[in-house]
Amino acid sequence: YGYARLMEILVPSPDRIQAPCPVARQCGGCQIQQMSYERQLTFKENKVCNNLRRLGGLDLSAMEVEPICGMEEPFHYRNKAQFPVREDENGIPQTGFFAGRSHRLIPASSCAIQHPVINEVVETVMDFLRAYGISAYREESHKGLVRHIYVRRGYHTGQIMVCLVINGNELPHAAEFITRLRTIEGMTSICLNLNTKKTNVILGPSTKLLWGSPAIEDKIGGIRYQISPQSFYQVNPVQTEKLYQTALDFADLQGNERVWDLYCGIGTIGLTAADHAKQVVGVELNRDAVRDAIGNARHNDVKNARFFAADATQWITEAAAAGQRADVIFMDPPREGSTPQFIESVARMAPKRVVYVSCNSETMARDLALLTAKGYRAEGFTPVDLFPQTAHCEVVGALTRSQKSKG
Ligand code: SAH
Numbered sequence: 568y569g570y571a572r573l574m575e576i577l578v579p580s581p582d583r584i585q586a587p588c589p590v591a592r593q594c595g596g597c598q599i600q601q602m603s604y605e606r607q608l609t610f611k612e613n614k615v616c617n618n619l620r621r622l623g624g625l626d627l628s629a630m631e632v633e634p635i636c637g638m639e640e641p642f643h644y645r646n647k648a649q650f651p652v653r654e655d656e657n658g659i660p661q662t663g664f665f666a667g668r669s670h671r672l673i674p675a676s677s678c679a680i681q682h683p684v685i686n687e688v689v690e691t692v693m694d695f696l697r698a699y700g701i702s703a704y705r706e707e708s709h710k711g712l713v714r715h716i717y718v719r720r721g722y723h724t725g726q727i728m729v730c731l732v733i734n735g736n737e738l739p740h741a742a743e744f745i746t747r748l749r750t751i752e753g754m755t756s757i758c759l760n761l762n763t764k765k766t767n768v769i770l771g772p773s774t775k776l777l778w779g780s781p782a783i784e785d786k787i788g789g790i791r792y793q794i795s796p797q798s799f800y801q802v803n804p805v806q807t808e809k810l811y812q813t814a815l816d817f818a819d820l821q822g823n824e825r826v827w828d829l830y831c832g833i834g835t836i837g838l839t840a841a842d843h844a845k846q847v848v849g850v851e852l853n854r855d856a857v858r859d860a861i862g863n864a865r866h867n868d869v870k871n872a873r874f875f876a877a878d879a880t881q882w883i884t885e886a887a888a889a890g891q892r893a894d895v896i897f898m899d900p901p902r903e904g905s906t907p908q909f910i911e912s913v914a915r916m917a918p919k920r921v922v923y924v925s926c927n928s929e930t931m932a933r934d935l936a937l938l939t940a941k942g943y944r945a946e947g948f949t950p951v952d953l954f955p956q957t958a959h960c961e962v963v964g965a966l967t968r969s970q971k972s973k974g
Contacts, residue, residue, distance in 0.1 A: 582606035588679040595667030597956035611960040623932030631947035641955030660703035721785035722804035726755040798856035799832040817965035824894035834860030847872035880909040887912040904930025914941035
């Protein structure tokens, strides 16, 4: 493959549209805003199918591939934003986006895929920083205070969390910061995240609560979730509901199964399945997320789910060695996908069904090639567009154990 740069448009494609966002071209966030939304959907569907065929070696004609599940309103859908703060040439803090594959800041204070109130929060924070002369972070010298503005909003509850990521321990004029932010409707949690390391990772290890509660709450499919700043939570709440329903349909639970939710985050997939299963076990590496998952089970009165903090590969390998069994496994790994050892342990454990939820069809296809070599048959896939205007897409796949792999 190669990279190409757009120099000039000679004949525009019939699918090319005027991007609604003025910085769509420079900003690294939305790669395909200039494509009509219908074309975006076919583009993603083709990409997913190609990866499954080419990297997964799957014969898609022998299974059901559902059309991609798109969104009615493919803008202003995001519930989470991380805006970098840097200095302009006069030393004044500014915010915006890093240009694709760089750390060059493109100034902008609103974003076409964020919920509008998130844009309002960002402006309020920027006004505060400028009014009190608070410094922005400078990467080259590792000096200056404010690195990022991190905002989350609960879709069903309207609750807002603001977390200012700083290169230090204290925010000057914190009381005024709180007073200004509290005027925004829905403000629930105001925190500082301390990140004093020289790193590209946005959040540091510790978070200090300035005002309100340490987490916000949201709802998916009737279940309430506590979401801490460090916990993973899907960014498109409308589509997430469809994603989880698709995963649940693929699992085809009868009510008597032992279900494992591996890479479970705050327990969303497992808690969605709990009502339809005998028992749910969730495993997740991030301790904050596991604490959220345990609290979420309790708050929703789910009594048949347990959650553990561990590396998923290590956990399943030890469980398989100890003779533990699951009937259905949900796996939802991060972009890098799972590991060969994880797949090996799944095969040893021989659940009747595996439901793979993925945000990267390349690594999913790679993992599925291993799983099919171990006697699992892919039955069907549904791509779900959780990230309109970007080139990313989620996919759910169902696999069942074929008879001949027994023993
Ligand atoms: N199923 C959840 C989370 C999916 S994102 C949801 O739908 O919200 C992937 C999750 O895997 C993240 O929460 C991340 O913290 C976790 N993770 C990353 N590496 C892991 C590992 N090696 N073992 C267990 N969990 C891991």
